[in-house]
Amino acid sequence: xxxxxxxxxxxxxxxxxxxxxxxxxxxxxxxxxxxxxxxxxxxxxxxxxxxxxxxxxxxxxxxxxxxxxxxxxxxxxxxxxxxxxxxxxxxxxxxxxxxxxxxxxxxxxxxxxxxxxxxxxxxxxxxxxxxxxxxxxxxxxxxxxxxxxxxxxxxxxxxxxxxxxxxxxxxxxxxxxxxxxxxxxxxxxxxxxxxxxxxxxxxxxxxxxxxxxxxxxxxxxxxxxxxxxxxxxxxxxxxxxxxxxxxxxxxxxxxxxxxxxxxxxxxxxxxxxxxxxxxxxxxxxxxxxxxxxxxxxxxxxxxxxxxxxxxxxxxxxxxxxxxxxxxxxxxxxxxxxxxxxxxxxxxxxxxxxxxxxxxxxxxxxxxxxxxxxxxxxxxxxxxxxxxxxxxxxxxxxxxxxxxxxxxxxxxxxxxxxxxxxxxxxxxxxxxxxxxxxxxxxxxxxxxxxxxxxxxxxxxxxxxxxxxxxxxxxxxxxxxxxxxxxxxxxxxxxxxxxxxxxxxxxxxxxxxxxxxxxxxxxxxxxxxxxxxxxxxxxxxxxxxxxxxxxxxxxxxxxxxxxxxxxxxxxxxxxxxxxxxxxxxxxxxxxxxxxxxxxxxxxxxxxxxxxxxxxxxxxxxxxxxxxxxxxxxxx
Numbered sequence: 001x002x003x004x005x006x007x008x009x010x011x012x013x014x015x016x017x018x019x020x021x022x023x024x025x026x027x028x029x030x031x032x033x034x035x036x037x038x039x040x041x042x043x044x045x046x047x048x049x050x051x052x053x054x055x056x057x058x059x060x061x062x063x064x065x066x067x068x069x070x071x072x073x074x075x076x077x078x079x080x081x082x083x084x085x086x087x088x089x090x091x092x093x094x095x096x097x098x099x100x101x102x103x104x105x106x107x108x109x110x111x112x113x114x115x116x117x118x119x120x121x122x123x124x125x126x127x128x129x130x131x132x133x134x135x136x137x138x139x140x141x142x143x144x145x146x147x148x149x150x151x152x153x154x155x156x157x158x159x160x161x162x163x164x165x166x167x168x169x170x171x172x173x174x175x176x177x178x179x180x181x182x183x184x185x186x187x188x189x190x191x192x193x194x195x196x197x198x199x200x201x202x203x204x205x206x207x208x209x210x211x212x213x214x215x216x217x218x219x220x221x222x223x224x225x226x227x228x229x230x231x232x233x234x235x236x237x238x239x240x241x242x243x244x245x246x247x248x249x250x251x252x253x254x255x256x257x258x259x260x261x262x263x264x265x266x267x268x269x270x271x272x273x274x275x276x277x278x279x280x281x282x283x284x285x286x287x288x289x290x291x292x293x294x295x296x297x298x299x300x301x302x303x304x305x306x307x308x309x310x311x312x313x314x315x316x317x318x319x320x321x322x323x324x325x326x327x328x329x330x331x332x333x334x335x336x337x338x339x340x341x342x343x344x345x346x347x348x349x350x351x352x353x354x355x356x357x358x359x360x361x362x363x364x365x366x367x368x369x370x371x372x373x374x375x376x377x378x379x380x381x382x383x384x385x386x387x388x389x390x391x392x393x394x395x396x397x398x399x400x401x402x403x404x405x406x407x408x409x410x411x412x413x414x415x416x417x418x419x420x421x422x423x424x425x426x427x428x429x430x431x432x433x434x435x436x437x438x439x440x441x442x443x444x445x446x447x448x449x450x451x452x453x454x455x456x457x458x459x460x461x462x463x464x465x466x467x468x469x470x471x472x473x474x475x476x477x478x479x480x481x482x483x484x485x486x487x488x489x490x491x492x493x494x495x496x497x498x499x500x501x502x503x504x505x506x507x508x509x510x511x512x513x514x515x516x517x518x519x520x521x522x523x524x525x526x527x528x529x530x531x532x533x534x535x536x537x538x539x540x541x542x543x544x545x546x547x548x549x550x551x552x553x554x555x556x557x558x559x560x561x562x563x564x565x566x567x568x569x570x571x572x573x574x575x576x577x578x579x580x581x582x583x584x585x586x587x588x589x590x591x592x593x594x595x596x597x598x599x600x601x602x603x604x605x606x607x608x609x610x611x612x613x614x615x616x617x618x619x620x621x622x623x624x625x626x627x628x629x630x631x632x633x
């Protein structure tokens with residue numbers, strides 16, 4: 001089934017390209033974090049972004065992830081904010097232990113969801129209807145615990161979920177940075193997530209909070225910082241309700257969100273020796289807050305399923321403080337602790353307000369054909385108006401055969417940081433930015449039988465007014481609507497179950513054509529330098545009674561900025577279920593311990609002896625852990 005738009009329908013009839021992971025799929029893969037699942041979605045992958053610790057960028061259909069394009073929705077709450085285009089900046093390391101279902105929709109989603117999802121929508125449903133408790137323990141201090149409680153009494157329902165995880169990377173040796181220093185270091189992370197639902201009949205109040213702490217490795221400006229810290233968090237409250245009013249179904253929601261991050265970076269070393277805790281550092285503390293409301297009305301009229309809606313979203317950044325552990329006015333003096341500098345990195349009063357209306361019609365032309373048409377208009381206080389239409393035709397000529405023709409438009413508005421960034425020697429904001437615009441054409445074919453299913457997709461993506469970095473005064477750069485990109489590609493997925501004990505899945509994608517039109521004076525590497533044009537993944541599952549095993553592997557072609565191609569990275573999970581309540585598992589990630597590197601996509605990590613910009617970001621080798629969980633229905 002397919003449920004991201006609030007209705008239940010067969011995925012093969014949905015006006016989109018959908019990949020679904022059920023709870024059983026998530027458990028068998030054995031992965032820990034949400035972004036890792038994207039390696040098994042055709043046409044998508046994630047990698048490190050710039051040199052920030054553990055922050056992931058999402059690459060979809062030729063969009064290299066430098067300008068966003070992915071919307072993350074968790075139990076109906078947007079994880080993207082008006083300050084951040086990257087969902088995994090706020091929801092970094094979201095734990096899969098709390099997830100019941102993931103729906104990944106490739107292609108533009110602005111006609112329903114508004115600004116941001118130019119390439120992909122990820123809808124996550126957490127484990128609300130079961131009681132469970134579990135733990136895992138692995139190498140290098142990797143450990144975690146998770147639990148959930150679900151209780152119902154009459155018209156009331158209560159659900160609480162919690163997860164706490166810690167892990168450390170292997171030791172990285174002989175790392176190099178822009179301060180011409182080398183060191184041996186590791187990174188450690190901890191993520192904590194708490195979710196609470198209180199429901200009465202069709203009304204639900206949800207409270208959520210996710211926080212991720214990372215230490216060590218590379219800091220934001222490409223310097224090695226074993227003592228650095230990077231903290232991100234997102235907290236939200238969401239009230240939603242529904243009622244039947246004659247032939248109409250009415251839904252509404254109110255929400256409030258708070259995004260925070262704090263990150264340190266080295267500006268100057270103290271001496272030439274090993275790294276010390278009193279290197280001259282700067283810290284950026286962000287506090288972004290937002291509120292939203294929505295109302296939708298749905299009804300069926302003579303073969304038409306009509307949906308009309310209105311949404312309001314507001315955001316502001318009251319806190320954007322720059323702190324330092326040294327006196328910023330001459331003479332420069334080391335202070336020993338971080339103190340306010342009296343400056344902000346986002347202008348005082350930075351805010352945005354969005355008012356949107358949308359209308360959608362699902363018209364069943366016949367027993368075998370369906371027409372889907374929709375349009376949404378968004379009015380942004382800062383960056384103007386945007387209209388996003390969509391049109392889809394779905395044909396089911398026979399049982400197990402489907403053809404879809406899809407046209408969609410989307411937009412990515414500038415963030416408050418891109419509009420109002422200040423007091424940064426490298427990058428300045430531009431309050432005159434407008435939204436980037438994207439058009440997408442897709443042809444989707446599906447065929448399936450009792451034992452197999454095959455899906456093929458061909459798409460063309462045309463983006464204009466992309467937000468890029470261009471020269472400004474002095475040595476600084478600024479954002480401008482100056483880029484265009486045309487991408488054509490294909491995606492394929494095959495599922496085969498030859499017996500009750502075995503099943504196989506294979507995915508692949510290729511960007512056949514990627515043409516960029518960029519400013520002659522670009523202050524960042526071209527987006528095409530950070531694009532793997534081919535991806536592939538395979539999953540093999542075996543089960544026999546209480547035992548099961550899953551082997552998965554994925555790879556992507558070399559990004560031009562990478563020093564080597566990305567090898568196949570494989571995982572193995574073995575499960576034992578002695579009864580319906582208990583589950584025990586052992587997992588190995590990167591089973592064959594292959595060496596791999598991501599590429600820094602910012603200004604690099606320094607210049608080596610040959611005058612080349614260093615962009616090598618090593619990723620973890622083999623990791624193993626075991627886990628146990630009990631659940632009560």
